[in-house]
Amino acid sequence: MGVQGLASLIKNHRTIYRDVRFRKSRLVIDGCNLIYLLYFNSGLDQNRGGDYAAFEDLIEKFIKALRDCEVTPYVVLDGGADYTGKKLETLTLRAKGRIARAHQAAVGDTKEDILPQLVKLTFKQTLARLEVPVAQCYGEADQEIAALAKEWQCPVLSNDSDFYIFDLPAGLLPISYFQWEAVVQSGSQSYIPCKNYNASSFCIVFNIQRQLLPTFAALAGNDYVKLERMDSPVHWTQFCPASSETPTCLEGLLCWLRDFHQTQEAFEAALGLMGELSTKRKAGVLEGLYLGMEEYKLPPSSLKRFFTHGTPPPLPAAEQVAGLVPDWTRLPLTQARLTSDILDVLQLHGISLAFTVGDADMPSMHLTSRPIRQVMYGLLLGKGKQHQVTECDRDGLQLTATLVQPAFTGVSQQLRLSSLDQAEPSQRLQVLLEALGATEASLSRLPPQLRLPVAVTCYWLQRAQPHPDESLLKALLLGISNGEGLRQRAALQIQNEHCKQKLDVRVVHAFNQWQACLKDSLHLNQLLGFPLPEPQIARLYEGTVVHHLVYWMRTGGKLKYFLKSDCSSVKQYQAMLAVVHQLPTQEVSTPSEIQKTAASSQRQPLNDLTANLQQLYGDEDEEAATEVRSAVKALEDIHLDDFVSVRTRYKAKERNNRSKNPELARKEECRGLDFL
Structure with missing residues (x-):
């Protein structure tokens, strides 16, 4: 989730960055971060449902700039939600914020950085057409991105502040300073002017031990424990130097850490600053701090073999989710040809629906397409009394959780998820058509690329x-x-x-409803192995x-x-x-x-x-x-x-x-x- 305020702190200490002429290298890209920054910084429409063709052009120009400089991009995307629930509070707060901003954008026609529904699908499709290597993780991508970059000794492209903490030998290229639109031709070679961040430079500037960076991130606040909410919170600003014009908590924390060399002694000293805590409470806080540090430990890359040999990584072996996801889904999931929403349905029996620009006085756009999702839930979960799915949506300005029953069409109830990839093409097509209330005869006379959107339009109408x-x-x-x-x-x-x-x-x-119908139909089509061309x-x-x-x-x-x-x-x-x-x-x-x-x-x-x-x-x-x-x-x-x-x-x-x-x-x- 990043260290809040860290990017701003580094921006005020620009000597940490090093100017570089980036060329002829691998580059591991934080795909989700790039999507948001490219779209929001471009001035493209946010309130009328998205300008997808213009976004496609932007992606093409971005990839061309990299290739002109002999840079080979590897894009890594987030996957399913965290099944441990540790990020639930943070995600809930963000969802409520998006609902409020989406409403404000609609009634005021202002840009509130709300991503249109089909931007991510456009991004994936464009990269596939341009033959850019893409991997979709089973969960959050940060660790996978950092592990791959470390093994390949190449930089990461992202604006996520977590990458200021990871051990990245080739450093981080912040997207904010990555001038891909200003490629410089130098003789027969081209390069992209940008800035490089290296953790060693950060530690030199703030005079702390390199091994204490994850300790710093954990004390700054993480998904397991937030020290600022303790009964006796630590006011880190008290440790800022007297010369500081605008003292911040992060700067004070860094100044305080200068006296320590090991994590354990720093954590124990921090607990001492919190006043009288029970033994049980201290143990809980200490456990949360160490768990927060685990986020920055890098395991061997699970994506390296996928990018080099096409071998998808193994599914999570955690007891809570073991055996819930069929093995045949691994490759299409990692290729981003199958929505990661299926992981949330299978592992959590829940799904978080997108919030896009719209008047909160109107019903949720997702109500129209719910029957399509119900068919997908039926394929994923089968029949069973306990097989309901919790949909996180909105009702007015409120975040809601609704239990939704899986549903079955005439053919879908005959299929099993474990062998869905082996089902007859005619059966898989019929499931999709039944879900949309369309017929093969009526669509077959249309060009292949129009059959699904026309069927969706019939359903929407x-x-x-x-x-x-x-x-x-x-x-x-x-x-x-x-x-x-x-x-x-x-x-x-x-x-x-x-x-x-x-x-x-x-x-x-009205158009939000159409896009929701299209998106859910595309996801169902993916699960069924593309019986209709996407x-x-x-x-x-x-x-x-x-x-x-x-x-x-x-x-x-x-x-x-x-x-x-x-x-x-x-x-x-x-x-x-x-x-x-x-x-x-x-x-x-x-x-x-x-x-x-x-x-x-x-x-x-x-x-x-x-x-x-x-x-x-x-x-x-x-x-x-x-x-x-x-x-x-x-x-x-x-x-x-x-x-x-x-x-x-x-x-x-x-x-x-x-x-x-x-x-x-x-x-x-x-x-x-x-x-x-």
Whole structure:
């Protein structure tokens, strides 16, 4: 969790740092730390659901800068939550803080450093595409990062203050001083200007023994014991030199430690400063201090063989969790191709849900996607009276814990976690489709990368509360189908308006629900071994763009301004729109009912679909009629008409118009440009 205030202390003693020209080296990167700092320092959107394509571009530039300087990155990510519970108090306080900041960001449209939901998935996908070595730990990554860097004799890139304490022979490169955007060309070589921290320099400046750094960290406060909360806390500032203008606890503690050479004598002296303590209380405090020091002892690296030979590390052997996680999950977990949430469900029977920007007066976005998670819980835990999962979420501004029952679809109850990786592909696909209430036939005519997001959109359209209106659906589908060209036109349009649109918290809530549905569906898809191709997040959603599209439509703007000039994207949009609306609007069903619902809706006649579309768009004007007509035609173009019948007045009218007006027929080859 870091030593609070240590980074600020070192910043005031900059002689500790050494300027370096970093090049031609391995570099172990604290992935989670990098995600936060890259995203928050970039000025990217936080309040409208995230600018994932722009974040992807940023990651690409970062990796290119490293490779231009012959730096080989190895990214290490955190995994599941700590099963010992020692960090529970700290994590609870942080969660409550995020809930409050997420609400403030929504109502005030301010940046409060709240990470959008799919940023981490975008990060993982981008690194995989760029073939950057990535390892996801089973638990917290700090020790694994430090152990690997020590064995490889290379530096760590992070801003986490724990790395100021670890024994790192090649030191730490703080991200704050890592000028990767200012690569310097020197002859035929390039380097990144940065600063290097080494623990030896720290100890020289503060005149303490090197072996006492973990002792210092433990006394400063850790997850096991916090001395400042004792009945008689130690006021370390009293030991600061008289010349200190702004005395701090850390500086006073370091001054006090100068007189000691061994940990034991320092701990005993610290206990003496706390006044009268019972023997039992002293023993408990001393135990907590020593446990805090254990955090900085480095075992042999468990990731070295993974990065060099692809061998995943063994699962934790602790008695509390032994045997709970099947062996086949080790490799996909370490490859970050399987969410670490499954470790929390299996080991703790609990999961902490993300808090993203949203009005706390609205229900949690995760309620919409809970049935998807319940299917995942069923696969992980099987049937059993005790197999409930505690979901940590919010209710208003309060942190809540809700017991959630695992659920089973028609096929999932036949599968076992221990052999899930060996299940028939058709069975694994059917579990995913049953969870989303979709059918293979309706999705199979779409491009592979669109099948999962379209199925999710169908699910969201039926379950989101309040029910998404036309502008929300159109904005989503246009964003998916038009990509970079749409982003560029939207940015130019926003710039030309010379105004910032007020954040609409109801639009934020609707798209938050969609992203939650997508995220949980992606996790279920991962657990099932990718029965559907995983879509690239950066191609699906761009927060500022879709919010602007909704605003544009609701203020009377025509969408043809934002469409690409080629017909393929318009056709793709129409095809997705048709598939989304081929299922009738139905009552929200439980996971056990999904199979029956999907089967009953598989063969909806196209005239019923046309009625659905007509109800959505109305039929009072030719523009709306053309919208319906083109969506129906899109179904034919992707060959969905081989299992639905086509008999509508719009179909007949279209044939009549085409025969009388060849120019209309030609124009509708690029349908969408003139009526959207």
